Amino acid sequence: MAVPPSKVALPELVPMKRALFSVSDSTGLIDFARALHERGVALVATGSTCKALIDAGLPATNVADVIGFPEILGGRVKTLHPKIHGGLLGIRNDPVHAAEMEEHGIEGFDLVAVNLYPFEKTIAATEDYATAVENIDIGGPAMTRAAAKNHGFVSIVVDPADYASVLETLDANAGSTPLAFRKRLAGKAFARTAAYDAAVSGWFARVLEEPAPAWRSFGGSLREVMRYGENPHQEAAFYATGEVRPGVSTAKQLQGKQLSYNNINDTDAAFELVAEFDPAETAAVAIIKHANPCGVATGATLAEAYDKALRCDPVSAFGGIVALNRTLDAEAAKKIVEIFTEVIIAPDATDEAVAIVAAKKNLRLLVTGGLPDPAARGTTVKTVAGGLLVQDRDAGRVSKADLKVVTRRAPSDAELDDLLFAFRVAKHVKSNAIVYVKDGATVGVGAGQMSRVDSSTIAAKKAADAARTAGLPETLAKGSVVASxxxxxxxxxxxxxxxxxxxxxxQPGGSMRDDEVIAAADAAGLAMVFTGMRHFRH
Known part of the structure; x- marks a missing residue:
């Protein structure tokens, strides 16, 4: 247990006299270091960082010269030394600390600029175990945590984006940093090391195929502060976890106003759904409202697929999210912008399509560069009071070979295609989910009801409403298939x-009353298949 220092007041202002640099991301490094040098700050740096400063004409001292010991073990050990950590952790106005620092020739650091080995980028780029392990930083987090703990005297900077604010603060305070500023930097530093450790521990859990490690942590980097959450009285922010999965977190927004919390949630749902359909086989469009599909369809072209998807529920589609599994083209763009749409997300967009969408200045257009793999492993997290619910992403899929015909009549080939389509869509509908499909398009969707009968009734009503809107004499559900x-x-x-x-x-099957349900299907002349897999989505 640490021995508490004597009770001394933390200084309000700390003059900036000496800075320590150890960075893997050199963004803004030279300009920042030069600005500090011009303000009279002495520069100390680790190996490659020191070389970069010296090559830029700056008078930097190598850490090896401070500690009197070279970097060893391939650079694994270079800052783990009392003359470094004593300079970070020493409480300057504590008599005992001050005396020990003087006795051992330890000079304090007033600023530490550290960013860590790029572990997250490394595991995103390679599956090589040894490479990943070698990119687990040890000295960087140790220095970061030491400096952050001693924020009473040290400014810790872990983000190059903060270099400018450090300089502005120094200029506003005659070359010193205020305590409140150092506290903010310390809080950010601890958040960074926490996210870093979460990435490392999460990676180990994945490679060891350990579904329930004894401790579990999750981290992310701030993408943007939202105007509000689900409702205006709720604060919210969007964080990226670094997962290599094309989608809303990796997308480039080509135009439109800022995405809202609900936009991001719904857009993610839309893109994950449309990714179920291989773009090499068919064009697919999903229209989402409140995280549920109000229309999904495939077609020879995106325009055809959009028309079929829109027909399912044109009323609900107003103000919805449109996701496409292929590059947005001009023909599809012209159709989509005919009604009010909040977001369009696609792997890419042609220049002509971008120009068409640009006429709707508030319409957000996102391009992702690819589709998420619906069969890829991943993790989902939900909060509950005092805890987290963690599970694998629902990557389950069924094929024709998985289906078991349980009725006297087997489905036709056309029915089988629609059944598989319907079940794939049902996976993305809030439970209880009922989905009617005909000719590669949803014609009725019932979502999120407490009773499966209610979901079925609502879906049937949607199909009848859609037929009336289209001026058709009978419900779109006639001749359809249905998924549960x-x-x-x-x-x-x-x-x-x-x-x-x-x-x-x-349907999955597995009810105690399967025999009764099968008998009812036979009596009604229905064909029915069991999948053996369910897709609850709460």
Whole structure:
């Protein structure tokens, strides 16, 4: 246990006399160091950082000369020395600390600029175990934490974006830093090392295939502060975890106003859904409202797919999110901008399409450079009071070979294609989920109801409403297939689908009353297949 120093007041202002640099990201390094030198600050730096300063004509002292010991073990050990950590941790106005520092020739540092080995970028670029381990920083986090702990005397800078504010603060305070400023820097530093350690521990959990490690932490870097959260009285911010997964967190926004909290949530849901459909096989469009699909379709072109998706629920599509699995082209862009849309997200966009969307100045257009892999492993996290619920991403998928026909009538080839399409969409609909599909397009969606019968009824109503809007004489559900994200506990939900006009059903199976449900399907002339996999989405 640490021995507490004598109770001394922390200084309000600390003059900036000596700075220590050890950076892997040299962004702004030379300009910052030169500005400090011009303000009379002595510069000390580790090996490659020191060389960069000297090459730029700055009078920097190598850490090896301060400690009287060279870097060893391939650079693994270079700052772990009392003359470095004593200079970081020493409480200058504590008599005992001051005496020991003088006795051992330890000089304090007033500023430390450190950024860590790029572990997150390394694991994003390679799966090589040895390379990842070698990019786990030891000295950097140690110096960062030491300086942050002693923020009463030391300014710790872990982000090149803060170099300018340090200089501005020095100029505003006659070459000194105020305590409040040093506290803010310390808080940011501890957050950085926490996120870094979370990345390292999370990587170990993945490579060791350890689903439930004894301790679990998650970290991220701030992307932007939101205007508010789900509602105006809630504060919110958006953080990127560094996961290499194309989507809203990695997208480039080509135009439009700032994304809201709800926009980001819905856009993520839309893009994850549309990624279920291979762009090499078909064009696909998903229209999302409140994280639920109000229309999903495939087609020969994006324009065709959009028309089919929009037909499912044109009322709900107003003010929705549109996700595409191929490059947005002019033909699709012209159709999308005909109604009010909040966000368009696609792997890319043609110049002509960008120009068309630009006419709607508030419409956000995001391009991601690719699609997320729906079968890739990953982790999802939800908060509960006092805890976190952590699970694998739902990467489950079924193919024709996985299906078990349980009724007297087997589905036709066309029905099978639609059944698989429907089940793939149901995976992205809030439970209880019922999805009607016909000819590669949703024609009715029932989401998030407490009763599966209610979801089925709502989906049927949506199909009837869509038909009326399109001026058609009968419901779009006639001749459709229907998917349920979980088993039918009773036959009533299935019978509601049959009454709506569905001819085939796909569901996980596994109910105690499966025999009753199968018998009801046979009596109604339905074909039904079991998947053996459910897709609850709460």
């Amino acid at each position: 994200d979980a088993f039918f506990p009773f036959a009533d939900g299935l019978l509601a689908a049959a009454e709506a006009g569905a001819t085939a059903v796909i």
